[in-house]
Amino acid sequence: MKKFLIYTLILIVLAAAAFGFVAYFKDTDAPKLALTPDKGYIGTEAPFVLEVQDPITGIKEISVVASQGDKSISLLSVTSFADPLHSSLEFDLSKSGFKNGSLTISVTATDRSIYNMGKGNTSIKQWKFDLDTEKPRILVLSRQHNIARGGTTAITYTVNEPVSKSGIQVKGHFFPGYQQPSGAYLCFFAYPQDLTEEEFQPALIATDKAGNSSRGSFYYHTINKKFRHDVINLPDRFLNAKMPQFEDDFPDAKTQLERYLLVNRELRVKNRARMRVLGQQTLHTPQWAGRFLRLPNAANRARFGDRRIYRYHDKDVDHQTHLGIDLASIRNAKVPAANSGKIVFTGFFGIYGDTVIIDHGCGLMTLYAHLSQIGVNTGDTVNRGDIIARTGATGLAGGDHLHFGVFVGGIPVDPIEWWDARWIKNNIQTKLDLAKSGKAAD
Template sequence: MFGRRRSLSGRKERSVKPILLFFVILVIAVPLIWLFFVRMEGTAPIVEFESEPFFIGSSSTDLTVTIKDSRSGIRKVWMGIIAGDREVEVLQQNFPSGGFFVGGKEKSVRVTAQISPEELGLADGKAVLKIEARDYSLRHWGKGNPGSLEKEIEIDTTPPSIRMVSRAHNIAQGGAGLVIYRLAETCPKSGVMVGEEFYPGYGGYFSDPTIHLAFFAMDYRADKTTRITITAQDAAGNQSSATIAAHILPKTFRKDSINLSDSFLSHKMPDFERFFPELAKGEPLELFLAVNQELRDKDDAAVAAITTQTEKNILWEGPFLRLPGSADRAQFADSRTYYYGGKIVDHQHHMGIDLASTTHAQIPAANHGKVVFAGDQGIYGNTVIIDHGFGLMSLYSHMSHIEVAVGDSVQKGHIIGRTGATGMAGGDHLHYTTLVHHTFTNPIEWWDPAWIKNNITSKIEEVGP
């Protein structure tokens, strides 16, 4: 009996030992497996440029990179520039750990370095931009997985050279002008600054790709002290400018008084209630002032935005046409004072010429071009805008009927619609004006063949094809 008990006890001991051994191995193996697959993972951090750098200019350049490591987290980032046999450190940044079991706290970071060639002692020429990142993996003897990115760049701190090609530059207040200039290098942005207003220049019109032209305008409110310069910015962000020796011609604009009648307000204001529904049940004068001020500004801004849709070519030829058999009813930049009940209620400027002919007279396109707008434009009513290239536009408003559509190519004299009294017009007429990019200009210049020759075409012909 006693021998049998010892036999049963021995069996139990032998069966317990493998189980204990299994649990011991499991306790040791699981952390080792976790350590190998989790803390010793081999996925490198991903390094990406936010925008591809190609050039570093004279002014400080902000270079931003994003680093991602979803597993072990980011340990550190290093950025440097290799130029010849020199390696210059630009940035080094360390990121916190969340502890042995967690790894790095940051799984995705965005770092920005300011690079100034002058401060770093870097000369113009080719260089290599290098970014290195390491994570909190225990690989590589605890140093982490390395991720890197290299990009060949060019250090260019020399401003672009500008040389004037066209000579005489006469421009009137409210008028237009043309300048032709040469750039010594390709510049993504160049043009004319008139005060604080920028008018883009274009290359590619002449056979010599270094020669550019820019149509520009002078606001009717500017004066002879307004500075006019050519400005250029190269691919590295270096900027330069050259003063244009322009002769500014002062102009005197008319003053006009407009008496608002109850008949006009009751007839016209219902058309504009859709723009200001909160004023629909109020006084007509209150609605008129909102239309004449707020809606006018919005419409002018909308027209200015449309002028960005311009062809990089000269589409027009010769003097522009005016409405046949028409008489002037208002001039460009007339200073208008509005009266109601004998009191002054508003002041505005009239940015075109009002031409009156017969009722519903046919309107010819002033010159060759492409229709970039055809539809209702608030205070201007039914409106057509024709692009004549390089930012030169003609605008036709208050039309009763439009006979063209956006995208249509029109020839000089092509009938685009008929005169009317839509918008804020008090009677049948054509509101006609020209724009150079975003600026309204006096259209009488473009009706004058002598002005066109002296200020535009002769300059182009001197340069040649």
């Protein structure tokens, strides 16, 4: 009995020793640290995000210290965590009082492990940055900026330092400025047709690489414009002819009218969203020159900005806005490129049917829709007047015609302006010339 107790005690001691050994060496890895941003220029108000992970025993404490020369400041000291296994912390330098120049941020994190004689595992990591507290200075080179509702204008400006972002903000739309070889920036921006005069308040902004932002003031004059109203009838023969091409998009539609309304509402929204994405993926210098070509010998049908009521069996079923110009010529008429540029899209494009989109640089694009044939490929470079397609009746077209659209930063604008040589000379060419020279207007 006595030997049994001794053996039992030995087993307990050995088990305890084994348990202690496992517990002691269970976590010998220090917490993992990641800081965003982790290099480059920083401002005092730009936020840092610190990620600390210790998936075994969890985090015990974290401290963050910023130093510059002989000056050091504690930015964070945390000992309580909602999730000790993974902590995400934000901080900035808004109250640091540091001067512009080199700066170091040091992070120390210790876990709850009993390793290292109960002190746990500690990670210490440093990151070096260049502190910049000065806002960028914007100098507007162009003077006159006249813009009609639904139309376009351009602005040319310089910034005294490299920027991560600059351009014109119009409510929820941002139109980037593109730096030209001269160093000046060229920005085309629109007065979206669905904004009122009170809502259209363009702001020129620039944000440097440290996150400091500033605004530049400039003169602009708006021209209010009213748009026509139109009624589009939807006979059954039209729905039965057009809707089969959209069955894969909306297979659950119970009637052709229901499918049409889904196409006219939901697919239309998706197509316009895709144009906004394409508008940001643009060449950074103008590829075009002179006025834009119009489809030869064609009559204007629907106009830009027409407010349409869609009617089925004498009942109003939908409302949409037409954001291009419909041009009717002979059947399968040759379609010229309105101006020089690069083909960025060819193929079926929702409500527009078979479509070609040309990038003319700096966010300016033209769209050719409802085509019966396409004679170019994505990536091709075309010159003004090159034949790129033939007119047709694909998509939601009721008959053979060309839907011609112009987009600035992915926002549709009135094409008529771009057909007008005088308008281009007075409103656009002067800005292009300033952007090339990089000097202010006399």
